[in-house]
Amino acid sequence: MGKPMAKNLLKAGHQLVVYDIVKESVEELVKTGAEAARNCRDAASKGSVIILMLPDSSDVKEVMVGDNGVLEGARPGSIIIDMSSIAPFVEIDLEKKARGRNVRMLDAPVSGGEPGAIQGTLSIMVGGDEKTFEEVKPILQALGTSVVLVGDIGAGQFTKLINQILVGIHLQAMSEALVFAKKAGLDVQKVYDAIKGGLAGSKVLDAKVPLVLKRNFKPGFRIELQIKDLKNAIETGREMGVPLPAASLSHAFFLACDAAGRSGLDHSALITVAEELAKIKVGEQPREPS
8 A cells, every 4th residue: 555655745846855665666666766775774764754654553563663764864853754553562561662753643543444545545543642743734734635643653553543444344244144145045136225224224335245245356355354454443442441342253254264265355345245155156146937
């Protein structure tokens, strides 16, 4: 997601210095006007605003405080915006380390997946100091259509986990409901048309039902990332004393997808587990009345 986000920043007129372990991505961005950095330290030393977009907590920690990391290169007074989706308490700890170097930090995870990153329509949930947020808000608005400060540092990550709890459970419910409809011999498209305007309708259904019916599981948001986010939510809930039974069930079904070799598919492919349990596939023609 970092690459299309960087392209949108370039389109908005920002000067970028970029680094990634995937050299092809860096080369593609250089061709569109970015400057390549040698490592994270080098990239951080050349900018006043440093944006991170990484898979998980361990990656952010390595990039921030590892050898040739961001905090080795960041200038005093600069701002780090971590747009990764990671564990909130890890983010809070990293912000303390940044503050010790006189570097400001926001957490700003996103929702919208790769399509939102490409189109610049991400929903961005931000945690941190309000003054710092206002300073970088125009940058974030080049990346998303919804940019909201939800609280102090870590609040963005808590909000993203809330988002992913809701998405994961909703995808589980959608999977079971569509398989139920199919097993009953109904036309799933007509069932969706009948319920989408009512209380059960949602953006999740609107985005994912058409893909399921077309058997299009090309990743917009990969199963492996949904697993990571639900894991972080469950572990964070445990630390806070908040049980998450429905999220845990959804997590287990996503793990079943992973075990079946589908971790690289879109998270709507969760339905394949429900299909296999019911021995039916949604997206085929409904059975003829007997």
